[in-house]
Amino acid sequence: MSANSRLTIAAHALAWIGLYQRQGHEVATSEQIATSANTNPVVIRRLLGELRRAGLVESRRGVGAGWSLARELGSMTLLDVYEAVEPGPLFAMHRTTPDQECVVGYGIQPAMQGIYEDIEETLRHELARVTLANVLRDVLAAPR
Amino acid sequence: MSANSRLTIAAHALAWIGLYQRQGHEVATSEQIATSANTNPVVIRRLLGELRRAGLVESRRGVGAGWSLARELGSMTLLDVYEAVEPGPLFAMHRTTPDQECVVGYGIQPAMQGIYEDIEETLRHELARVTLANVLRDVLAAPR
């Protein structure tokens, strides 16, 4: 499906900030998170920017600046993160309009639309069942 | 998510063949299906080739050749089609291994793996609830 890692990296960043704050720190820098995720700080800033627009994190600028959680990890679900970083639908329709003179070409899009909406609703429901606190708990539960 | 239209086009092709056979025809050509889906015959042949490998359709060569269903539409589900045309996972992990010295970097992949597996299982279950006969019924139910 040409899957991307945006949800994974966003969850990584949130778990990292959450743990860091639990350890008494105020803010985390994109540099620190990028090191943990083994990527570029700009990639982290872009993703966290989308999470900020969704109200999940806050940022401060200037010296000693960085990122902090806007809410408790326990009140944040993977659905919140998914909707913040994945705008489009899961399945795409035809790239060009199918033949409207053909019975199948005419009816296929409304048919699939309805089916896809049901499926995406179920997906959202599943994503909403997992909080970021669950994620961090699972992260810390990994055997050494 | 950079969604693709492979599942949509595959369902379109199967519904088209199914309806065509219901009308008394033996086989459908990739040319006919491509016209209905408004795309290139080679794209259809590629997709149907994957469905053939999955045992959903059969093809004949030579003059008067084309494609036919290998099973009833009612015994085929969107999950069968999905697994035939979408090999990869829904969500990707990090492109590079995260920092194994970091607690989060070490535990994030097993944590997300478990979560993603549950979600994909739910997705598969939903896809399995829809047969291609359901799809064709919905297609024909579209108001003119």
Next chain:
DNA sequence: GCTTGTTGCAACCTTCGCTGTTACGACTGC
């Protein structure tokens, strides 16, 4: 056996989204 219509498949191109990178302005604590 020849012709014809169709699949099978390789090769190539274009487009697009994701990711990575550099650069630099904006901001703020000291």
Next chain:
DNA sequence: GCAGTCGTAACAGCGAAGGTTGCAACAAGC
């Protein structure tokens, strides 16, 4: 004013999807 950090634009590299062309393989009918 300096230093550290975010905000964001710009660009390149990469890979997947989709479109297109070309041609070999095949089989039905004559």
